[in-house]
Amino acid sequence: xxxxxxxxxxxxxxxxxxxxxxxxxxxxxxxxxxxxxxxxxxxxxxxxxxxxxxxxxxxxxxxxxxxxxxxxxxxxxxxxxxxxxxxxxxxxxxxxxxxxxxxxxxxxxxxxxxxxxxxxxxxxxxxxxxxxxxxxxxxxxxxxxxxxxxxxxxxxxxxxxxxxxxxxxxxxxxxxxxxxxxxxxxxxxxxxxxxxxxxx
Amino acid sequence: xxxxxxxxxxxxxxxxxxxxxxxxxxxxxxxxxxxxxxxxxxxxxxxxxxxxxxxxxxxxxxxxxxxxxxxxxxxxxxxxxxxxxxxxxxxxxxxxxxxxxxxxxxxxxxxxxxxxxxxxxxxxxxxxxxxxxxxxxxxxxxxxxxxxxxxxxxxxxxxxxxxxxxxxxxxxxxxxxxxxxxxxxxxxxxxxxxxxxxxx
DNA sequence: CTACGGGCATGACACATGTCATGGACGCGG
DNA sequence: CCGCGTCCATGACATGTGTCATGCCCGTAG
Numbered sequence: 192x193x194x195x196x197x198x199x200x201x202x203x204x205x206x207x208x209x210x211x212x213x214x215x216x217x218x219x220x221x222x223x224x225x226x227x228x229x230x231x232x233x234x235x236x237x238x239x240x241x242x243x244x245x246x247x248x249x250x251x252x253x254x255x256x257x258x259x260x261x262x263x264x265x266x267x268x269x270x271x272x273x274x275x276x277x278x279x280x281x282x283x284x285x286x287x288x289x290x291x292x293x294x295x296x297x298x299x300x301x302x303x304x305x306x307x308x309x310x311x312x313x314x315x316x317x318x319x320x321x322x323x324x325x326x327x328x329x330x331x332x333x334x335x336x337x338x339x340x341x342x343x344x345x346x347x348x349x350x351x352x353x354x355x356x357x358x359x360x361x362x363x364x365x366x367x368x369x370x371x372x373x374x375x376x377x378x379x380x381x382x383x384x385x386x387x388x389x390x391x
Numbered sequence: 392x393x394x395x396x397x398x399x400x401x402x403x404x405x406x407x408x409x410x411x412x413x414x415x416x417x418x419x420x421x422x423x424x425x426x427x428x429x430x431x432x433x434x435x436x437x438x439x440x441x442x443x444x445x446x447x448x449x450x451x452x453x454x455x456x457x458x459x460x461x462x463x464x465x466x467x468x469x470x471x472x473x474x475x476x477x478x479x480x481x482x483x484x485x486x487x488x489x490x491x492x493x494x495x496x497x498x499x500x501x502x503x504x505x506x507x508x509x510x511x512x513x514x515x516x517x518x519x520x521x522x523x524x525x526x527x528x529x530x531x532x533x534x535x536x537x538x539x540x541x542x543x544x545x546x547x548x549x550x551x552x553x554x555x556x557x558x559x560x561x562x563x564x565x566x567x568x569x570x571x572x573x574x575x576x577x578x579x580x581x582x583x584x585x586x587x588x589x590x591x
Numbered sequence: 592c593t594a595c596g597g598g599c600a601t602g603a604c605a606c607a608t609g610t611c612a613t614g615g616a617c618g619c620g621g
Numbered sequence: 622c623c624g625c626g627t628c629c630a631t632g633a634c635a636t637g638t639g640t641c642a643t644g645c646c647c648g649t650a651g
Contacts, residue, residue, distance in 0.1 A: 201473060207407035207498035273401060298407035332628060345579025348608065359607090361630045367609050378608090379545025379579045532598060548638065559637090561600045567639050578638090 193309045196222045196237065198230035198256070199245035199271070204294075208243070208301060215302050227251025231259050239266055240309050243301070246272035246279065254286045261287040267308045271301075275316065277323040278389025290314040329390040330372045338365040340391050343382050393509045396422045396437065398430035398456070399445035399471070404494075408443070408501060415502050427451025431459050439466055440509050443501070446472035446479065454486045461487040467508045471501075475516065477523040478589030490514040529590040530572045538565040540591050543582050 195218055199205040205223055212218050221237050224230040228250040234242055242260065244253035251259070257268040267289040272279060275293030283291050290308045292300065293316050304314045329336070341351040348366075352359045369381050385391045395418055399405040405423055412418050421437050424430040428450040434442055442460065444453035451459070457468040467489040472479060475493030483491050490508045492500065493516050504514045529536070541551040548566075552559045569581050585591045 201494050202496055203471070203494040203498050203501075204404045204407065207404065207411055210498060211407055211410055271403070294401050294403040296402055298403050298410060301403075334629065344583060345575075345577040347576060357629095358631060360632060363607095363609060364611090364630075367611085370609075375545075376547055376609095377545040379582075381545075383544060534599065557599095558601060560602055563637095563639060564600075564641090567641085570639075576639095 193218050193241060193305060194221045194237070194239045195219065195305060196224065196230065196234050196239040196242045196266075198224040198227065198242065198248065198253075200225050200248045201245070208298060211298055212302060212305075218302060218305060225249075227253070227256045230256050234260050234264055234266055238264055241305050242266050242268045243305065244268055244270050246270055246274070246283070254282050254288075257283070257286040257288050267311075269304060269308055269314070274387075274389070275319050276387065276389040277319070278329065280315070280319055280323050280389075282389060284315075291319070292316055293319060329385075329388070331369060331385070331390065335365050335369050335372075336385075336391060338362055339369060339378075339382060339385055342366070342378055343386075343391065345379065393418050393441060393505060394421045394437070394439045395419065395505060396424065396430065396434050396439040396442045396466075398424040398427065398442065398448065398453075400425050400448045401445070408498060411498055412502060412505070418502060418505060427453070427456045430456050434460050434464055434466055438464055441505050442466055442468045443505065444468055444470050446470055446474070446483070454482050454488075457483070457486040457488050469504060469508055469514070474587075474589065475519050476587065476589040477519070478529065480515070480519055480523050480589075482589060484515075491519070492516055493519060529585075529588070531569060531585075531590065535565050535569050535572075536585075536591060538562055539569060539578075539582060539585055542566070542578055543586075543591065545579065 195212060197205055197209055197220055209220050209223055212220055221239050222233040224233055226249040230242065230244060231251065244256050246253040253270045253272070257270065260266055260268060269290035269292060270283045270288045271292050271294060273294045275295065280291055290304050290313060292304055292314065296316065307314050337355060338351060341354045348359050348362050352362045366378055370376065373381050373384050375381050375384060395412065397405055397409055397420055409420050409423055412420055421439050422433040424433055426449045430442065430444060431451065444456050446453040453470045457470065460466055460468060468487070469490035469492060470483045470488045471492050471494060473494045475495065480491055490504050490513060492504055492514070496516065507514050537555060538551060541554045548559050548562050552562045566578055570576065573581050573584050575581050575584060
């Protein structure tokens with residue numbers, strides 16, 4: 192019997208997957224969690240064999256949950272996400288995830304991925320793995336990413352400067368470098384692109 | 392037997408719901424669609440009793456699909472969405488939807504909503520309906536919303552002006568009015584807020 | 592009719608933003 | 622050691638953006 196923890200902030204998909212997985216004879220759902228913090232707590236208490244984690248969750252995202260659990264519990268994590276990009280996959284694997292499944296795939300694949308991972312194997316969505324091989328890593332420097340993150344929600348230059356303890360001019364310079372590298376004209380477009388590609 | 396069309400661009404939730412609904416004795420899934428255009432075409436061909444439509448879809452969103460179908464086919468539409476806000480609910484009802492269900496609700500409610508709607512009733516998520524009664528309508532004028540939409544992805548003032556055939560100064564004026572009404576400092580924050588509330 | 596108010600459009604002005612050239616810190620290979 | 626390249630930080634300058642006062646159009650109340 193494979194003991195599975197399920198975490199997804201979207202109630203409908205969480206309960207739908209739970210209902211489907213309960214139909215499988217060899218799978219037992221031991222917990223359903225709505226956010227990352229809850230998932231960590233439940234996993235440490237219940238020690239499931241496999242954790243199926245949504246990437247986008249409040250408190251802690253799937254990658255952060257995987258990082259924590261890899262330190263404390265002998266469980267294998269599968270990360271599931273809407274936005275499946277090479278950059279996201281890279282982050283997921285770096286965190287120690289044993290599996291990566293885009294939500295564009297059918298629900299019927301979930302059970303087989305869980306079985307494979309529980310047996311000690313890994314599962315990476317094949318199509319996405321191919322993309323990730325043709326490696327297009329972020330051309331941005333660490334500092335440039337910092338600035339982009341700090342300005343993600345339309346914060347003004349001055350606010351970003353204060354957040355990072357920089358002169359406003361420096362922030363503008365970094366932003367300018369980013370715009371040049373990404374060939375876009377405004378911050379907001381740069382943010383959208385970087386989010387799209389999983390760089391921030 | 393209730394004949395149901397299912398449309399959602401996210402494969403996993405679409406197939407999961409389909410699998411669950413197939414377990415219901417009185418429900419038959421006659422089509423699964425991955426975008427709005429496909430949903431319209433299938434609905435016009437198959438004439439299902441109920442259409443379960445995701446709001447966020449490529450091509451046509453759930454509201455647009457509902458509008459079209461209400462002109463051509465005798466079917467009842469239920470709109471399902473992640474971002475359940477009063478503004479979104481209002482748009483959905485205006486388009487003629489018979490039901491509105493946030494994705495935060497459990498998958499087990501879906502079947503009962505379908506039955507109720509198929510029987511000629513309506514279903515509105517109770518919690519959200521309460522919010523919508525404490526009517527917080529958009530304080531923005533039509534033109535201001537146009538400008539906001541045109542600048543949604545970080546377009547420059549000049550581009551927005553060209554899109555709407557306006558002088559750049561006019562665009563700036565509308566933007567300024569929006570920022571004032573929403574009490575925010577930048578366009579991007581205004582866009583985020585308006586998207587949040589379902590105004591654009 | 593006329594006065595009034597709201598939405599739309601515009602231009603002038605102050606300020607924030609993006610661009611550019613420059614300099615310092617650090618690591619690497621000749 | 623020295624030159625080279627990269628990243629980070631900064632200030633001056635041009636351009637774009639937000640604010641404001643103004644005028645037009647139109648529907649409505651007096």
